[in-house]
Amino acid sequence: MSTYRIYDTVVKSENASQSWEEATRFDGSNRISIPTGSQWNHQNLYRSKKGRYWLESWSQWQGSTPHAEWMSDKAAAAWLLQNGHELPEDLAELAQEVSE
Secondary structure (H helix, E strand, O other): OOEEEEOOEEEEHHHOOEEEEOOEEEOOOOEEEOOOOOOOEEEEEEEOOOOOEEEEEEEOOOOOOOEEEEEOHHHHHHHHHHOOOOOOHHHHHHHHHHOO
């Protein structure tokens, strides 16, 4: 479970109303993150109890620091579709706007 400060708000992954993990693909040697294109850098998306979306990013590189940032609804919808997830009800109307 992770805790982050995003501007003047503290978010905790265990308090999220919903969460989604990044999709990965196997390149023959390693699992590659779909959203980052890296075997070392990773992301998960969360929806807070208040309905705001935030992205957790972390790396396996020594000395790196995990962080979180707010995501707009449009960016969250695009991230979810890129990672093969269905859009939740509150983002469903954005499907046509973020995909071609």
